[in-house]
Amino acid sequence: MEAMRTQSLSLRPVQLSDAALLQELFLKSPGYFALIGMEPPGLEDVIRDLHTLEKDPRRRAFLLFLEREAVGYLDYKLHYPEAEEATLSLLLIREDRQGQGLGQRALRHLMENLVGVKRLYAVVYGQNPRAKDFFLKEGFRHVKDGGPAVSWYVRTLRAGPDEGLL
Template sequence: MKFQPLALQDAPLLHQLYADTPDYFRLLGTQLPSVGEVEQDVQTALFDPRRRLELIYLPDGEAGRPIGSIDYKLDFPDAGDVTINLLLIRGELQSSGLGGQVMQHVEQRLPTRTRRMLASVLGDNARAVRFWERLGYRFATDARPVMTWYAKQLTPPLSPAPAHPSLSRH
């Protein structure tokens, strides 16, 4: 898999990914964000040095069309934590095992200081809960009706990961 840090000019690609995954927004009871709203979200993410927003591609996949995106934050809420804000796989590719593969790749690239992974699940999303539980995450915090949090302890700590440009920014 190839992970490309999202730049502001990539907002239309992220918007198209959202458009290709309408069930997610229906589940949340919200409208698909406009390209302008996606640009604002990307710009906000770029101002946070701990936040990572990446497009995900298959090495032999369709040129220029991401299979998904991931939004996560290092050392949040505490030092050594990584919080997954959103993992989104394009609608027609969901339930194909790609989400689990993405998370394996993400875990391999995390800083060695990472001790715990957290995943936020927005709304009443039983499918997302099952996904995170299959990956070893357990219920951690109830912040309903907005979200619930699931956590996975990484013990022993992750082995040293190769340097990755999107993870070495300060």
């Protein structure tokens, strides 16, 4: 019998030095940006966003790696909108890696490691039925639409100590 090998998905905090890698990931996901009505951000825009990340102590962002290959990006905010809540603003899997369960694995990792958070919100931008279905299948429920371009989903989590992703 042949040995089975599973590829390891890891999350690493994004750093300013990752700007080019993050932009490359965005360039490999043009469908997402088309859904929200914009072009993938340029390098200067990515750098600007990473600078804002450094200035907000509640915001967390991670690059997702499958072995050593960057396959996704996860961005969320702790204690938002309320103290024991968090809001997932982007879970992006590179288009050529979608449909392999990577988004599900990243979301489950986040939910298992968020401590001190009782509810996780997910924001879906644009007309994105695939993302909406994803969150519904992952146990989220639709809360409200924030205009024609934003939908909010929520899932109750277990509560623990008051820290972010380990």
